Amino acid sequence: MVIERLEPRKSASRTRVRGGGGWLDDGASCKALRLMDRYEPLRHRTIALVGLMGVGKSSVGRRLANALELPFRDADSEVEAAAGRAITEIFSELGEAAFRDGERRVIQRLLDEPPHVLATGGGAFVNDETRALLKSKALVVWLRADLELLARRVGRKDTRPLLKDSDPLTVLKAQSELRYPLYAQAHVVVDTGDTAHHVTVAQVIDALSDYLAKEGS
Numbered sequence: 636m637v638i639e640r641l642e643p644r645k646s647a648s649r650t651r652v653r654g655g656g657g658w659l660d661d662g663a664s665c666k667a668l669r670l671m672d673r674y675e676p677l678r679h680r681t682i683a684l685v686g687l688m689g690v691g692k693s694s695v696g697r698r699l700a701n702a703l704e705l706p707f708r709d710a711d712s713e714v715e716a717a718a719g720r721a722i723t724e725i726f727s728e729l730g731e732a733a734f735r736d737g738e739r740r741v742i743q744r745l746l747d748e749p750p751h752v753l754a755t756g757g758g759a760f761v762n763d764e765t766r767a768l769l770k771s772k773a774l775v776v777w778l779r780a781d782l783e784l785l786a787r788r789v790g791r792k793d794t795r796p797l798l799k800d801s802d803p804l805t806v807l808k809a810q811s812e813l814r815y816p817l818y819a820q821a822h823v824v825v826d827t828g829d830t831a832h833h834v835t836v837a838q839v840i841d842a843l844s845d846y847l848a849k850e851g852s
């Protein structure tokens with residue numbers, strides 16, 4: 636919800652609440668305004684999206700950030716910027732261990748920034764140190780989807796070194812066995828299908844709102 640301040644009038648200034656459809660006199664406290672903004676509780680901590688390759692962490696994350704009016708960060712892009720090369724090159728020239736180390740350091744830095752939506756790479760939450768950082772400093776959302784759907788999606792791109800020369804479904808099945816017990820440590824889980832991104836965004840917002848309501852009660 637976006638709150639706009641209108642020009643003061645002679646009698647009393649008023650605040651228009653777009654999306655809420657109502658008018659509040661100046662006497663209404665900021666607290667009341669905040670209570671009307673159901674997204675406000677979601678803006679205090681970074682929201683980190685975890686899950687397998689192709690599940691939509693970046694595309695959903697970008698739209699989620701937009702909906703919540705938060706900045707968006709993509710850990711993979713930040714690692715590429717820090718290393719000055721593409722992820723495929725980091726893997727081939729420096730190796731996966733160097734990538735994981737860079738990924739941890741980049742995520743640590745991002746988690747010290749003001750609250751934002753953070754899309755992580757599929758393996759970030761598997762690393763013990765990175766997972767501990769994310770769990771303590773962010774609200775972690777596991778986006779989960781059917782493996783065959785993911786395999787169809789990732790099969791269309793060749794930018795993922797872990798899929799190079801491999802059958803995507805075989806890789807994703809193996810990753811799910813190893814990673815699902817770790818992803819399950821996320822604060823909330825959202826099952827996504829082959830639906831529009833805005834549907835997933837709404838699911839994430841509902842799941843996080845429920846989680847925060849329980850956490851506060």
Ligand code: S3P
Nearest residue numbers: 687688689711756757758795796
């Ligand atoms: C990886 C996933 C990729 C990227 C790297 C490793 C993984 O990110 O970080 O290729 O280990 O699953 P996406 O999940 O955004 O594809």
